[in-house]
Amino acid sequence: MTLWFVFAIMTAVAIFAVLWPLGQSAGVRNDASEATVYKDQLSEIDRDLAAGLIAAPEADAARVEISRRLLSAADHQRASPTASSVRIRRIAATVALVGLPALSMALYLPLGSPGLRDFPLADRTGTPSGSESLDNLVAQVEKHLEKNPTDGRGWNVLAPVLMRLGRYDDAARAVRNSITYSGDSSDRRADLGEALTGAAGGVVTAEAKTEFERAIALNADEVKARYFLGLAAEQDGRPEEAAARWRAMLAKAPPNAPWRPLAQAALVRVGGSVMPALPDGAMASAKDMSEADRAKMIHTMVDRLASRLKQDGGDVEGWLRLVRAYMVMGDRDKAKNAQTEAREAVANDTERLRQLNEGLKNLGLDG
Numbered sequence: 001m002t003l004w005f006v007f008a009i010m011t012a013v014a015i016f017a018v019l020w021p022l023g024q025s026a027g028v029r030n031d032a033s034e035a036t037v038y039k040d041q042l043s044e045i046d047r048d049l050a051a052g053l054i055a056a057p058e059a060d061a062a063r064v065e066i067s068r069r070l071l072s073a074a075d076h077q078r079a080s081p082t083a084s085s086v087r088i089r090r091i092a093a094t095v096a097l098v099g100l101p102a103l104s105m106a107l108y109l110p111l112g113s114p115g116l117r118d119f120p121l122a123d124r125t126g127t128p129s130g131s132e133s134l135d136n137l138v139a140q141v142e143k144h145l146e147k148n149p150t151d152g153r154g155w156n157v158l159a160p161v162l163m164r165l166g167r168y169d170d171a172a173r174a175v176r177n178s179i180t181y182s183g184d185s186s187d188r189r190a191d192l193g194e195a196l197t198g199a200a201g202g203v204v205t206a207e208a209k210t211e212f213e214r215a216i217a218l219n220a221d222e223v224k225a226r227y228f229l230g231l232a233a234e235q236d237g238r239p240e241e242a243a244a245r246w247r248a249m250l251a252k253a254p255p256n257a258p259w260r261p262l263a264q265a266a267l268v269r270v271g272g273s274v275m276p277a278l279p280d281g282a283m284a285s286a287k288d289m290s291e292a293d294r295a296k297m298i299h300t301m302v303d304r305l306a307s308r309l310k311q312d313g314g315d316v317e318g319w320l321r322l323v324r325a326y327m328v329m330g331d332r333d334k335a336k337n338a339q340t341e342a343r344e345a346v347a348n349d350t351e352r353l354r355q356l357n358e359g360l361k362n363l364g365l366d367g
Contacts, residue, residue, distance in 0.1 A: 011101065041066050134165065145177075152182030159191060168198035186219035193228060204232035223249065223259055230266065239270040246270075264328050302326070306338070313345025316352050320359040 045062050048054040054062075138161055145154050155178035162171035172195035179188050193211035197204050204212075209232050215225035230245035246267045253260050302325045309318050319342035326335035339360055346352040 008101075039070065042070075134161070138162070138165070149177070150181050152178055152180075156182060159195070163191075163195060163198065166198070168195050171195040172199060184218070186215040186222040186225070189215035189218065190222050190224040190228075194224060197228060204228055204235055208232075221252070227259070227263060227266070234266075234270055243267055243270050261324055264324060268327050268330060268332070298325075299329075302329070309341075309345070313342070314349070314352065316342075316346060316355045316359070319345070319356060323360065 042063060045054070045059050045066070049056065049059045138158070141154060141158050141161075145151060145158065148154065155174045159171050159174035159178055162168075162174055172192060175188055175192040175195055179185075179192070182188075189211050193204075193208040193215065196208035196211065200208070209229065212225040212228050212232070215222045216229070226245060226249050230242040230249075233239075233245060234242035246263045249263050250260065250267070253263070302322065305318060305322050305325070309315060309322060313319075319338065323335045323338045323342070326332070326338060342356055343353065346356055
């Protein structure tokens with residue numbers, strides 16, 4: 001409200017400064033005094049001429065100039081403003097000072113929005129804010145691709161985002177365009193198979209299976225394609241084939257492979273078993289052992305880990321390794337017990353509890 005008042009005062013001052021001359025009378029000019037001075041000057045010229053102080057030509061020129069000024073002063077005196085003209089100018093100034101602001105407000109109040117709140121700078125400049133939804137960003141990319149359908153890089157970027165949003169049919173179309181305009185590859189074929197599987201509600205269809213097989217033909221170690229081919233075998237009622245595929249994956253996987261827990265959980269699901277991944281030193285020691293000795297060594301390591309965690313329960317990664325080991329060994333009851341103990345151990349630490357729950361979800365247990 002204070003700002004409005006300041007603006008009103010500034011506007012009034014500006015208008016008043018411009019219109020002030022209209023409200024002022026020109027005043028009664030002192031033209032009579034000027035005429036008297038000019039007449040005295042004419043008399044003085046006559047005296048100077050009589051006294052011989054000025055020549056006749058100079059006296060004539062001076063008389064002409066002073067006479068011109070005398071006539072001008074007489075004209076100004078006759079043209080002095082009347083009271084009526086001054087009154088008209090003052091009325092005009094008042095109307096301009098009061099009428100124009102009143103007219104402006106009368107138009108602004110019904111047509112403008114004086115009560116509308118201010119807009120953030122980002123809204124006024126059209127700059128996207130940090131809270132702009134992913135759907136809006138995807139829509140912008142899709143508009144770009146409508147105008148530039150051969151932009152393979154754009155399709156590469158769009159496809160995984162559509163997968164994340166659950167738009168599997170659109171994701172499959174994006175991957176196909178990516179293959180068309182950016183070239184064929186094992187990972188793109190695997191992505192296409194995954195999108196087709198998602199569109200079918202998680203069922204590996206014949207079309208999806210064909211794409212996974214094409215990915216394997218391009219790269220025999222394509223992890224996603226190998227996993228989904230195992231899932232296809234499981235869905236077709238061939239658990240032995242599924243277990244063999246997933247076991248082969250785990251045999252070649254590094255110990256810290258991010259997808260290892262998923263493959264291990266899938267293997268346990270179909271009744272298979274595989275020993276947990278060993279550290280490099282233990283792997284070298286176990287290389288020449290018999291299967292029984294190797295299993296005994298692994299059980300000893302797992303028991304030692306469980307004992308350590310009973311003493312130091314804050315090691316979230318250790319708890320996840322223990323649960324994973326029990327699941328791989330096929331002892332789901334111990335895995336459940338370890339899960340309960342882990343949650344009790346980190347119950348007072350919100351961040352560690354969150355990390356534990358996320359890890360348990362990845363292992364196939366309830367998070």
